Amino acid sequence: MRYKSTLSQLYPPVAYQVNGEQFLAQCEIDGNAFERLQQSAIDVLNVIEPETSRVMLADWERVCGIKSDSTKSYVSRVKQVIVRLNAIGGLSIPYFKRLAESIGYQIEIKEFSHLKNDLPDAGDVPIQNSPREQLGYMWRVTVLNGDDGIVRFRAGQSCAGERLTDFGDRIIEEFFRDLKPAHTYCYFAYR
Template identity: 30%
Template sequence: MNMLALLLPPVSYNPNGRNMRAELMAEATLLSRADRVGSNMLTAINLTSCVDFLADWERVYALTPSPGDTLQQRRQRILAKMSETGGLSRAYFIQLAKALGYGITITEPEPFRCGRNRCGDRLWTPDIIWVWIVKIESGEKIPVYRFRCGASATGERLTSFGRNYLEGIFQELKPAHTQVVFDYSESA
C-alpha cells in the first residue's frame, strides 16, 4: 500500500486521507492477489510441482482419478498419457509399460504348422496370430506409492497401493485387430 501511495502525484492527492487510504488498500489487495495467481501459474507448467492445476491436466488428457488416488498416482498416469506417442510395435508397448513402472514381455504365439513345429509343441488355433500375451514380471503386479515430501499431499496415507492401469491403457491403445491377454503367473 505504501508503494502505491508513492506513485501518487505529490501535491494533488493526500495519501493519508480516509477515502484515498481505502482506495489504496483495495488496489494493494488486488495486486497481491494477482501476484499470487501469477506465481501459481508458473507451477502449472511443471507437472512435478503442480497441485492446484492437476485436475486441469487430467481433464486435458481425459483421465478420471479415483477418489483414493494419491498425487503420485495421478501424476504417473498423466506422465504415461503424455508419453503416448503412438505405435503398433511391441517395443512401443514395452516402453509405455516401463513408463508406468511395469516390467513386461510380449509374446505373439503362432499356430501349429506342419514342417515348422514338432511333437510336444503347443497347438494353437489359426486365429492365435491376432493375440498378444503380455507377461507381467513377478513383483510388478501392483505399484506401491510411499509418502514423500514434495510429491505427496497432506492427509495422504504413508503407503498406498495403486491399481493396475496397465490393462486399461493397453486395451485403449492396442491395434484394433488384436486381443491382449495378461499373464500374472509367477515364473517357474
Template identity: 40%
Template sequence: MTGNDYSELLYLLLPDGYARTGLRLNAELQAEGNALANAERSAQDVLNGITPLTAVALLSDWERVLALPVSTGMTIQARRQQIMAKLNETGGLSRSYFIRLAKSLGYDVTIDEPEPFRCGRNRCGDRLWVPEIIWVWIVNIEEGQVPVYRFRCGSSATGERLMSFGQNMLENIFRDLKPAHTQVVFNYAGSKTE
C-alpha cells in the same frame, strides 16, 4: 509481492498532499494491493501451467484435455507422471514399444504371446491353449512394482500424505493403447506364463 507491498506502491503513486491517516484511503489501498497480489499469483499459476512438470492449479486442465482418469487421493506427483506418460506416447504395436512405455512409468515388465498347441511344434507337457489365444498377450509384472510417491517440497501439496502408493496407471495406459482386436492380461505373480 504481497498485498502490503502493492498498497505501499499504490500510496507512492498518489499525488502530494494525501494524508496516510485516512481510514477509507488505507482500506482502499489495501484492497487494491490484495487484488494486485492475487492477480500476480494467478499469473504465476498460468505460467507454471504451461508445462505439466510445474503445473499445480492447472493439472486438472491437462487431465481433461488428455482425457485422463483421476482417482481421489492421487498425489500431484502421480498426476504429473500420468500426464507425462500420456504426452510421451508415440504409438506402436511391438512388444518393445510396450516394454519401453512400462519402463518410462517405472515398471520392469515382460510380455508373453502364447500360441495354441500345434502338433510337430509342441511336445508332451506343453500347455494346451485354445486357438483364440493368439489374440491375447500377457504382461508379467514383477512383485513390488507399485510406484511409491514420497512427499517433496515443491512437488507435493499441503494435505498430501508423506508417502503414498500409486494406482497402477500401467493397466489403464496399456488398455487404451493396445490393438482393438486383442486382449491384454496382467500377471502380478511374478511367475512367467509358458
C-alpha cells in the same frame, strides 16, 4: 503487502495525503487485488505442466480423454496424464517398454505365437478354453517393480462374492488396456 507500499509511493505527496487513513486503506485494497492477480498468474503458469497443475488437473484429463476419478491419488492421476501425453503411437515391444519406463515401471513383454508352438503355460488363467489360433494374439506383461497390491479375503472384513485373493497394479494395467491393440489380450504377472 508489498503492493500496498509500492502503490502508496506512486502517488505524488503534494496532491495526496500519503499517510492518511483512507489513502492507506485504498492502497491496501488495491494491493490485495494485485496480490490475487499475481497468485492467479502463478497458478496459470503452473498449469503448463500436469505435475504442477493442481486444481486444473481435471482439464488435463479432459484434454487427454481420461475420465476424472477423484478417488485416485493426485500422483496416479498425473502419471496417467503423462502416459497419455507420451503415447504418440506405436505397437512395438520397445515402444511399450519406454512408455512404462516414463511412468516409473520396469517391465518385460512376452508375445506368444501358435505358429512357433510358443504358447502360454497350461496353468495360465487366460488360456483356459481358448482356441489355439487366438493364443497368438495374447501377450504377458511382467511387471518387475510394480505394486501388486495383494488383498486377501478375511472373515469379518470381506463380503460374500469377493475373490479369495485379488492383486494387480491399476495404473500399469489400465495403461496397457487403453493402449494395446484391440484384437489382443494382455495379462499381467508380477515379480
